[in-house]
Amino acid sequence: MNAKRVSAVAGVIYAAQKVRSTATGIATALEAAGLLQSPESAAELVVLRGQGARLEQHLDTAIAGFNASAMRIAELEAQHAAVLALHRKHTDSEHCHADDETWPCNTRTALGRPAPEPSSPWERAVAGLNALVDADVIFHVEPDGHISAPFSDEHIEWDLKAKRWVLTHDGDDDSYEAAADRYLATPYTDDNPRPIPDTEHLAVVAARWNSLYPVGTPVTAYPGCRPEDDPKDERLVTRTRSAASVLGGHTAVVWVEGHGACIKLTHVDARPGGAA
Template identity: 45%
Template sequence: MTTSPTPAERAALRVAHAVPLESKNPGYSLIDQIVFALGSAQLLQPPEMAAELEQLRKDRDAFRDQRNGVFKTNERLIGALQEEQDARFRAVNEVRTLTRERDALRARAAELEAAKVSPWQRATDGLNALVDAGIPFHVEPDGHISNPLGDEHIEWDRAAERWRLVVDDDVPVELPASVTSFADQAAAKLRQPVDGGERS
């Protein structure tokens, strides 16, 4: 027995209170008339129907609990999905930030590396600058580097212990072999002895 009347019990009470206290048919008691009134109001059910109705109520309650469980599961899954999307979004932003920082560090490292170029690299770059400018040059046997005309060359200054660029204003002119030979013969004659002595 429940502590409070169910809707069906309240309906039965209303029907029972509506039955007159005095029966119009002397063959039936007040209880009989109440039972008849409940039957006329379709508030009396056979045991099979009552059991079926009770099972339907249980099935309904079970379905309601299952539906509520599904709703809770869906809410939990939706929340987990949202958290995963937020985490993925944060990860993408973090990767982009780290990529920018890495590229900036690489660029800075390249700048620092370029700033401390070795002397050999600078010397090589200088020679390559002549090549890039289309200026021909050759290395002389003594190690000097000069252009084909010989009016510009790089030579070692022993006193200063530095390489220096020398620009000649007057380009030396090579004399023909015949002139050189004649000059050599004249110099030889001047060195021949005169009157038993030797001309200096």
């Protein structure tokens, strides 16, 4: 006789009697407790329960492994995207931006697929700025759109003659003097407004103005707002009455006939050969 099994049955019957169960209720309680099974069935149930517990452990381990793999895949994809962003084609040559190899470079070839192209010009512009961020380049954008970095000799400037943004270097022949020439030699039109020159350009801009436009040059001057800002604001068709100079170290200006105060050079358009 299995004393332990008899004791378990007695316990279930006693508990059922306390709640005044019928014979059917007592039998149901014994079945729920697994005490109506044969010894073989009970032993098999114990084995099955053990297997179920082990399967749950294996499942937990598999889920943990899957999550770790997913995180690693995400890390690798981020690294892959960062390398693709660095190894991109120069906008003005057939070379890689990162290592200057002939495009496509060995790294891009090894990666096997090109970086996805942004779908709009604005997205491409954002991708370009983010490429600087991804490369840990600290940069700032000046009021005239000039993009420069305090610890780099590379700059992005607007080329008025080419009507494109260009990459320049501190040692390039395209110096402040050349930039001033382009600024002053390019007349204002509605489609091509002049940017405000960088502060460091101002003395050169004034000197270039004076070399290009002597006192008495016919000009159109805007004492208040330029026409693109306010078409109804004052407009003077006049001549210069002074050489250009830098006022207070911050603004390149000139004086014109018919107006008492100086006017910013950004608000003066030369009209060589025109009548005042």
